[in-house]
Amino acid sequence: MDATISFTLNGRAVTVRTDPVRTLLEVLRNDLGLTGTKQGCDLEGECGACTVLLDGVPVRSCLTPVGKVEGREVLTVEGLGDPDRLHPLQKAFAETGAVQCGYCTPGMLMSSAALLARNPSPSRQAIIEALEGNLCRCTGYARIIAAVELAAARMRGESSPDGGAAQARPIGGDLLRVDIAERVTGRTQYVEDMPMPDALHMRVVRSPHLHARVVAIDTQKALEVPGVLRVLTAADIPGENSIEGYSKDETVLVPVGGTVKMVGDAVALVIATTPEAAQAGVAAVEVAYEPLPALLDPEEALAPNAVPIHADGNVLSTFAVTHGDANAALAASDAVVDVTYRTSYLEHATIEREAALGYIDEEGRITVVSGTHEPHWHRDFVAPVLGLEPSQVRVIMPPTGGSFGKRQDPWLVAATALAVYHMRRSVRIAYTRRESFDASPKRHPYVCRYTVGATRDGTLTGLRLRVTANTGAYDSGGYYIPNYAIVAGGGAYRWQGVDAFAQSVYTNGPKAGQMRGYGTPQSNFALECTLDEMIQRLGDDPVEFRLRNAIAQHETTWLGYPVAESLGYRQVLEAIRPRYQALETAARAFNESERNSPWRKGVGLAGMWYRFGKYGIPRVAAEAELGLDGRFVVYCSAPDYGQGTATVMVQLAAETLGVSRAAIRLVNADTATTLDSSVPGASRATYWVGGAVCRAVTALREVVAAVASEMLDCPPSAIVLADDRVMAGGDARRSVRLSEVAAEMERLGHSRKVTGVLDLRAQFPNYEREVYTPHFVTGAQVAEVLVNTTTGQARVTRVVAAHDVGHAINPRDAQGQIEGAIVMGLGAALMEEFVPGVTTGFSDYYIPTAKTMPDIEVILVEVPSYQGPFGAKGLGEAPILPTAPAIINAISRAVGARIREIPATPERILAAARRGGLR
Amino acid sequence: MKDVLYFAPTELTEALKLLAQYGEKATILAGGTDLVPRINYYELKPEVLVYIGNLGLDYIEQSDGKLVIGAATPTAKIAASPLVAEKAAALAEAARLSASPAIRTAGTIGGNLANASPAADLATPLIALGATVVLVSAKGEREVAVEEFFKGPGETVLQPGELIKEVRVPIKKGKSVFLKLGRRKAMTLSVVNVAVYVEMEKGQRCVDARVALGAMAPVPLRCKKAEGVLQGCVLPMSALEGAEFLDKARIEKAAELAIAESSPIDDQRATAWYRRKAGKVLVARALAAAAGVAI
Ligand SMILES: Cc1cc2nc3c(=O)[nH]c(=O)nc-3n(C[C@H](O)[C@H](O)[C@H](O)COP(=O)(O)OP(=O)(O)OC[C@H]3O[C@@H](n4cnc5c(N)ncnc54)[C@H](O)[C@@H]3O)c2cc1C
């Protein structure tokens, strides 16, 4: 029953006529067009992205029926400040690196604003408590807290250091993100924020069964639901019902006669005029299932008589490495550790849910705007589904609220494209949080059996490794998991003999796919914990042991070839050594003085190597153009889902050209306007796409110099570039504007756009080998943990992280990536676990909050790469690898018994403490 | 969730009239932090919503030796109240540790009780403090002890047409303590929570002890057996006469009895095994803190 509701919104009186039970969030976003306030969960109060101020007090707008705000005052992020007049908090968030993807930012800002209004000088603890209900998956919270401190100081009128906005040179300085003013004011439009008034709404009919045959699909009742226009099933797919190339044997929609293989498998798409009608349509689609026996345990799925989940059986892929004679090496060892480690399904839990907007663009292409790691890949996977050529499909990367691998799955793009294909109209879809948990790929759970040998003096001998990776219902980009599991699982160590075998096994669990570190954190966890067991057995030192056994730069590794890039593992271990020693000594003293208390302090260390090589041919292209307006335009495909790649590309271009960042415009990740980088983002973007961008702008500079030298009558070598002009030598009087150069190029018929190619085939001659991954970044972390041995509660108090980044293009963003990865790794170590059929969302999948955050100290070790731009390497994913093993080693040492399964919940810690003889 | 009749009365009598008129069809809306998620997720389709935030039930007062808290008082206000901190420390602490700031600003004490979650954080301190709730309807008023208010998960003694008007907490001389364990530090439902109240005569003899456990049974639980073994005990160094010493062993005995009275279950958050082990530690720690005994 509609009512008229009047309230003050961002200082202005507004009146809406609506159902008073609708949420304030919906009314703000849909009726009032204020999309700065975000929805991260199923309107259940769990995420905090929707936080607004009601009479100055923070509330969840998703839990606030709009009727309640009658006569009251509402403040949203849009009312806090605007890009030209940023609120001190917005300015501080921008300057301190508190914003990565920015999806949590509006909520964080509003919670912070309420705090500072009440308490102008909050303690750190008070800030943490004020923000404890706002989830952020990217930053690890430290920079957000620092931003609030900075803003508070400024608002009190204290002079405070400039947050680093003004730096002379584009790289190496702490620089602002390119689109930061929009992100901190709620102006950035993520997919769900993009207006498209006549768009239809799509919802998905999904399997409630783990494993069942689809006997029949009856869409009649759904079509009778008012507003439902169409129900699409497998029969409506014009091309191939497959996303082969990304995921072997995965259908877009399970056909009648086929089998659903997991809860959340898609069976039909309902397209309607409103989301509610689409939802009602989903409920009305009648699917008859014949349940089949379900397998959740990969060991059971491997049994000879196990029900085959896919036609070819339950093994998706295998990989093995043999080096030397592992058996002989183990037999000749003084000590052998033979242990099994287990990990669980993990969810990316980005604060933005999956969303897409599809339409037909001006050139008639089926266009989908949705988060992706390489839009060209998605285009190429999706075109065959529609029976179209790739050129008839366009994929655009919008501002995206985090990925961590989640957005590499092309299913959503395929389904949206299919809907647009049939409806010839724009269509939008956003998953519910539950759906996101059910249907998106997870991190593979591993069972790793390690047999490791060493001599009495602490030299590693043999490694036998068996990994069973649970890939769930589908390949989902998991085909190469065994390969990654083993490369990470052997580590940057010198082994005399290796016998390693890994297999990826189908079950009826959720499909497992890409997630930060792709298949490596699990085996690195098991490796680094196993090594710690060996170190304790030998009474050795964790740093010295690793240093003693670390691969040297030029030696042939156990993979059969030497590394082709600089390897900073020794430097990293040496950098962290004093911090390890200091924390270890302090922990001993603590445990001694607290002998009678239930508290124990533990310190653990773990290392890692992580490959950031590119698949296939080591060649990437990008383009650079001189615009008619005299600005440089860079075209590349390096999707930015929050990690800051767009900023890095602009920085690299500006540095290479010797101009300021303002002179560069970036066109990024749109299949209609940029080249295919075939680099799926993340850790590889800086090194590979960045390298191509540098080459493109270098080539452009040459073309510009050639033309300008004619205009200025000087040799090309004397040409100096400035932001808007070109000068002959240092003489500002002899100059022409870049726009004039562009006009001259037009007149001469010179192309203003050039291509730059990074081609490393000569440097990496082995690239055609089946497994060739010669580029590694390395790192090591120390965790300090306080454990209550009577309740099993553990608190990670400190993490020190040393990472080789080659050269930090944006040191603050590099630190931010590391902090975010550590907090995510902490979640995996202590609390995160997706249980198929049980876990539904943020209320039962706990991710770390501001209160969980440890003190983090980052040591950037810079061992320049040989081939990367300005010596840079890849970073985004790697820092997650050492966190969980460092924490688990710390806990195990504290309680005197090993924990071999993560997450180390209070239960598991308590059980270990009892095994360790404590209480 | 559409086509709901929504009322926001400004007088209690008006609200009671609406509740009487619509009977079982009426649902009370306070902070909405428990109710609205269920409505949003289509689980619940109320026909009539009566918002009680404008009835003037948002107050914390001291009268007649009691702390009187209006049912629509937000948890945040309870957490921040010096009066509550002084007179009912365990309640203040429970309020401080529940949910997160933007939930506490909306969620109310009445809603926390009426929602009747076995893990409701405010229920245990109220039981330990011997609090009562005042229930009103168009027909009249009654007062019920909080420990008798719950009947099962999501079930209470509330009748259609009735609402919680206020909570009354007797102000007593003893000390109350609240402890909670969850699966993470913030925004976490209790895996187990404990509230105790202990009154020590001359600081040495236990003359009153109350123990309550949350998330350990279908309802927030009062543990009378545990309380029994503490009554009359004296501190080991005391000059007073007492039945037994109130020492580490006695406290552990009480903790054991409390756990024996509970019936925890396995769920996503923890197993019953863990709840028993950790719950016992928590009871002992809370009792020791309240009685001033080192354990
Ligand atoms: C993210 C999140 C985290 C949470 N964490 C915690 C936590 O840590 N600990 C905890 O205890 N709770 C927690 N809660 C639950 C909730 O916030 C509290 O229970 C809160 O106190 C409920 O109060 P409310 O006013 O919002 O209730 P409402 O949602 O308005 O109402 C809840 C129920 O009580 C009824 N009701 C409300 N007021 C009255 C009244 N005066 N008389 C009769 N019936 C009434 C309603 O009809 C409804 O059935 C959490 C909730 C969320 C969303």
Ligand code: FES
């Ligand atoms: S959308 Fe409101 S808390 Fe998640």
Ligand code: FES
């Ligand atoms: S920046 Fe916080 S969720 Fe991405």
